[in-house]
Amino acid sequence: MEKGVKLFKTWSSPFGIRIVWALKVKGVQFEQIDEDLANKSPLLLLYNPVHKKIPVLVHDGKPVVESLVILEYIEETWKQNPLFPEDPLERAAARFWAKFGDDKVMPSIWEAFIKGREEEECAFAPAFENLKFLEEELKGKQFFGGERIGIVDIAFGWLANLVPVFEEIHAIKVIDEERFPSLYAWMQEFSRAPLIADCWPPHEKLVNKFRAIRDQSLLAAAPHA
Structure with missing residues (x-):
């Protein structure tokens, strides 16, 4: 597993699964943490204190929130298997x-x-x-x-x-x-x-x-x- 890559999501969220797909296309190993949104974990509230929502990608201890923003971060961080076109x-x-x-x-x-x-x-x-x-x-x-x-x-x-x-x-x-x-x-x-x-x-x-x-x-x- 790549050091320090964690994904906070829920089992059913369409916003969380798109991050799973992106990481798998890139070949990035990561830890999945499924949240219970009726009883949010202290870590989720710590990493996303503004919206208190999933998904949250944590890379080397630093959080990235909002799924489309996370997708861009993944693209810019791991260059292999590009998701975006070059033009x-x-x-x-x-x-x-x-x-x-x-x-x-x-x-x-x-x-x-x-x-x-x-x-x-x-x-x-x-x-x-x-x-x-x-x-x-x-x-x-x-x-x-x-x-x-x-x-x-x-x-x-x-x-x-x-x-x-x-x-x-x-x-x-x-x-x-x-x-x-x-x-x-x-x-x-x-x-x-x-x-x-x-x-x-x-x-x-x-x-x-x-x-x-x-x-x-x-x-x-x-x-x-």
Whole structure:
């Protein structure tokens, strides 16, 4: 194990698993520490006193927080197996798409997921609009960066992880071969990559967790007498 590399995460967090993927692509050995966010450890609070959240990467005793920031730190610290393209314009584009995923795509899918059945059709409209942009970006490519997994694939990896979970709970197809052929093909290709597939959280455990979260959200939103 490389000296002094630790990752604080949770078993189910899409933000934590993207750091796991990045470190594995780079070939960096590290210690994984799964946090219970209902009972946060003193070390997590010490290393991230501002947000008190995961993931936190600790390298030689110094913390780096926020997943997209951590990904850039990993790229700059370990030069092997680059995640970012070399061209400055392409690097800027990669940063844009990664941020678009966290700022737009993820919130729109989550907002649709926690809605009730009667609101379902309208709720998914913003998510579908955002996914159309990704479909266009992927046309003619195996991965977002071309022929190998890069930073944008890792940033969007949660789609291949959580969208099937949400589809099972909601009994609705969000990303299918007819509506989003390029995105659908990317999800299959990304999921099968050995370094990625070895890190997936248990599907049924995720379904149970997110079904409970959705049920709680619907209960909280329901009118009370």
